Amino acid sequence: MAALQKQSVLGKDVGFERIRRITGYLVGTMDKWNDAKKAEERDRVKHM
């Protein structure tokens, strides 16, 4: 019984928040970004 109750139940379908800067201000999740800015973020490389 106890084993049945020990299920993984919290956080299903909950994604990670990825805060990124878009044209100067931050947006919490990228699903609100338009397609062009999403593509740009994908392409960003790091500067050492």
Place this chain on the structure above:
Amino acid sequence: MIQSIVKRDGRVVLYDESKIARAILKALEAANEGDASEAARVANKASKQLGLMFKDESPTIEQIQDVVERSLMETGHDEAAKKYILYRANRTRIREARTSLMKAIDEIVNVDARESNMKRDNANIDGNGSMGAMLQMGASAAKAYNNMYLLTPEQSEAYSQGDIHIHDFDFYALTETCCQIDLIKLFHGGFSTGHGFLREPQSIASYAALAAIAIQANQNDQHGGQGIPNFDYALAEGVAKSFARTYTRKLREALEDYFDTDDESELTEKAIAEAGKPGLGDVKETFDGIVADELVKSGRIDREHAYHLVSRSRQRAEKQVDRDTYQAMEGFIHNLNTMHSRAGAQTPFSSINYGTDTSPEGRMVMWNTMKALDAGLGHGETAIFPIHIFKVKEGVNYNPGDPNYDLFKYSMEVSARRLFPNYVFEDAPFNLQYYKPGHPETEVATMGCRTRVMGNVYDPTQEIAYGRGNLSFTSINLPRLAILAKGDEKAFYESLDKMMDLVARQLMDRYHIQAAKHVYNYPFLMGQGVWLDSDKLGPNDEVGEVLKHGSLSIGFIGLAETLVALYGHHHGEGKEYWDKGYAIIKHMRDFADKKAAETHMNYGILATPAEGLSGRFTRMDQKRFGKIPGVTDREYYTNSFHIPVWFPIKAYEKIQLEAPFHALCNAGHITYVELDGDTANNVEAFESVIRCMHDAGVGYGSVNHPVDRDPVCGYVGVIGDVCPRCGRRNGEPISPEKLAELRKKYPSVPKFCGCQ
């Protein structure tokens, strides 16, 4: 002879010559070329022609109108034909606008924002909520109207074809972009937001609350962002007032304890009055000494105890005010992230500038603002608003030994974790020229997005940041001009000149619409005197004159792609290409300066902060020209003069290459550097980037790095595929037991309820 016709909606109806005659008569009368009998004659000719062309078939409306046009011309009625053609074109425009408006509303209502690129035009609006949807519907209708009635055909064509982009086009008939709100001026004597008067605030808590209200109120009068240029100076006044009260209260309470009485306010006030107003900057021994001496004079307490009491009261007061200030800043930040008061659909775009107030009160404000920023929101989330801008100034905060150097260092620690503050460099020559020590209004402040309004061609005695902002901006599709020039540099510059001319005139046209508005159209921005010199106007006055303090900005996008199209390489790939790129933007700046001198209006060049625009132009150019390598083969154009995000380059070099463009783009500019999480959290590395920006003459800069958060276990940091704290993957569930385990080790693990 034709019997029937096909209407636009597909219905087949009887042919009626008299209808054609009526339309022809209208055209003839408009051109003064004939009367009813002439109209009948032409109509008859048209009918005969139709009969010959179509025999037994049914022509469409378009086909009939073609024949009517020809008949008018063939019977010598050229003017009438012109009138007829124009009328027909206008009807078509109106019909198409109505159709596309209805289509846009349909998409707003029915399509999930995740599928609709249009609904995600502005990352800060929830396009799926009802207020957001209503806002977008209103915007669509406004755009249709504005396009029809407020743009010249040339401007309309340039806009719809994608040669230019008129930003915030939905607000064309209504207002301006943004403003830097001088809180000190606003708060003195109190203010009104339209429903009742708010007295001048008397504590740091009310200062912070009213600051949020001021931003919200001003946001309702403008379509862009709201900035506070003097956040530290303004809220310092709140700290000062709070300290004076708290010192008094703490001393009174200490005396009541000491004497075991109920009310020692009389003694307290008398004693303090001798010394003056208590302040954080007091020479403690002197001030407290005077107060203590007064207490001793009462005969109820000896010298040793009096001094001790007063000194301890001061200490407690300092700690209390510090706590109060932290609470106030925390509340302020929470407020700005949660109030959906811009058309009910988004939080105001807010920015705060600070860094140069060296008073103890100002420093207390800044410490606590940054501490609250570092702490984040309720579950440790990074606060998206306001944008924090730290004003870097040699002699004030930049070098060891400077009074606010500790704040500068702390700001970089915080920025490495929370992406803010960004940095404005007062020592960049184009900023330094305005700076007068002791006059914070001469310190360049910026809107978070990058808008900068400082020089003032209209009124050179007021080259200040306070109470000014941008009137409107329009961006030029530079890559397209380069593509069309087909490698011919001269042709490119000629087309650029033409386009800049068009944009300059369009910005002026828009200004004239804005100028005809009255103070009562801006209950807060003008009614409360927030905009520079609006306090000299009455409610019914037109605002045209004072608006001239604002900027008219010519923007651009995609310098990198422009250079590839013209010369085969972008400006990160060699000095000769960089020189070409610099020449283009310099040419634009020279044009803006010339226009400013001619018109005494604040024309400037803007490194457009493109959001929706970055895809719009590219999509259209891809359709028209196909995928040109290095130009239109991505889904976006590079922002302004930036080195392309995908181009491998060292931070130092990127900064050197971009800095000179800051000087040219006087209406606004920014440089970003992308670091990985590890480098970002290395304070020395972070500081070296900022110092490099300073030395290179950057005006406004910021460091980007990944800031991820797992809402389930509360981890904040870099997350790849797997959360380093709880081990779950994106979208994976986790057991409550595991979470409870983690909470023992990491107290910041939230009580997760699953309802994000």
